[in-house]
Amino acid sequence: MDTDTRFEPSSSALVTSTSSRLGQFLLGSRDTLPLIIGAIPFGLLFGALGVAAGLSLWQTLGMSLLVFAGAAQFIAVGLIGAGAGIGVIIFTTLIVNLRHALYSASLQPVVKHLPLRWRVFLAFGLTDECYAVMLRRLDRGPLCDNGRWFFAGTVVTMFSSWQLCTLIGALFGQAMPDLNRWGLEFALVASFIGIVVPMLKRYPQWAAAAAAGVVAVWARTLPYNLGLLLATAVGITVGLLLDKPAEEAAA
Numbered sequence: 001m002d003t004d005t006r007f008e009p010s011s012s013a014l015v016t017s018t019s020s021r022l023g024q025f026l027l028g029s030r031d032t033l034p035l036i037i038g039a040i041p042f043g044l045l046f047g048a049l050g051v052a053a054g055l056s057l058w059q060t061l062g063m064s065l066l067v068f069a070g071a072a073q074f075i076a077v078g079l080i081g082a083g084a085g086i087g088v089i090i091f092t093t094l095i096v097n098l099r100h101a102l103y104s105a106s107l108q109p110v111v112k113h114l115p116l117r118w119r120v121f122l123a124f125g126l127t128d129e130c131y132a133v134m135l136r137r138l139d140r141g142p143l144c145d146n147g148r149w150f151f152a153g154t155v156v157t158m159f160s161s162w163q164l165c166t167l168i169g170a171l172f173g174q175a176m177p178d179l180n181r182w183g184l185e186f187a188l189v190a191s192f193i194g195i196v197v198p199m200l201k202r203y204p205q206w207a208a209a210a211a212a213g214v215v216a217v218w219a220r221t222l223p224y225n226l227g228l229l230l231a232t233a234v235g236i237t238v239g240l241l242l243d244k245p246a247e248e249a250a251a
Contacts, residue, residue: 021146023146024144024146024148024149024153025149025152025156026153027150027153028133028137028149028150028152028153028154028155028157029153029154029157031133031137031153032129032130032133032154032157032158033157034194035129035132035194036129036157036158036161038191039070039129039158039161039191042070042165042191043070043162043164043165043166043168043169044165044166044168044169044173045173046060046064046073046077046165046166047060047064047166047167047168047170047171048169048170048172048173049077049078049081049173050073050077050169050170051170051173052081052173053077053078053080053081054080054081055077057170057171060170061163061167061170063076064163064166065163068125068162069093069096069097069127070127071096071097072096072097075092075096076089076092076093079092095229096228098232099128099232100126102232103126103128103131104123107126107131107134110134110138110147111148111151118148122148122151122152122155124155125154125155125156125158125159126155127158128191128195129154129158129195130154130155130158132195132199133154134151134154135199136199137150196209202243203242204239204243205239207238207242208235208238208239208242211235211238212231212232212234212235213231215230215231215234215235216228216231219231
C-alpha cells in the first residue's frame with residue numbers, strides 16, 4: 001500500500017497514512033475528534049441560548065451554518081438579547097474574530113498554491129480547533145500531495161458536529177431550564193487550554209502566552225471585547241521580541 005513517509009514520527013507514536021484523498025480526509029477527521037469533546041457542550045449551549053435570545057430555530061441554525069465561529073456567535077446572541085444595534089454586533093464580532101487573520105497568515109504557505117475554491121472553503125472552516133489540528137500535523141513534517149484533504153477532514157468533522165450540537169441545543173434547550181447556569185461555557189476554556197498548552201514548547205511561546213493572559217484578564221472590562229485585541233497584540237509583541245534574539249544566536 002502506498003504510504004506517506006515524508007514526515008517525521010510524532011513523539012508518541014510512528015504516524016503513517018495512506019496518501020489517497022480518502023485516507024488523508026479520514027486522518028484529518030480522526031485527529032479532530034478529541035477536540036470535538038470540548039466543543040459539544042459549547043454547541044449545545046449556543047443552540048439553547050440562541051432560541052432563548054429570541055431567535056427562531058432556523059435563525060439559530062442559520063447562524064451556525066453561515067458564521068461558524070463559536071465565540072463570535074455567543075457574543076452576537078448576547079448582544080441581540082440585549083437589544084444592541086447591528087453596527088455594534090458587527091464591530092464586536094469583528095474584533096473577536098481578528099485572530100483568524102493570524103491563523104490564515106500562518107497557514108498561507110501551505111495553501112497558497114491551491115485553487116481559489118479550495119482556499120475559500122478552508123478559510124471558512126478555519127476554526128481554533130482546525131487550526132490546532134493543522135499545526136500539530138505540520139509539526140510532523142510537510143503535507144503530502146493530497147494534504148489538502150487532511151485539512152478538509154478537520155473542517156468537515158468540526159463543522160458537522162457544531163451543526164448537530166446547535167440543533168440539539170435549540171430543540172431541547174428550552175426543556176432544560178437555566179441551562180446557561182450549568183457552567184457549560186467552561187468547556188470553551190478547557191478546549192482552549194487543551195489547544196494552546198501542547199503548542200508551548202519554547203520560552204518565547206510561554207512568555208507570549210503568559211503576557212497575553214495577564215493583559216486579557218487586566219483588560220477584560222474594556223468595551224466591545226477590545227481587551228482580546230490588546231492581549232493578542234501584546235502576546236505577539238512579546239513573542240517576537242524574545243524569539244528574534246534566539247534566532248540570531250542560533251544563526
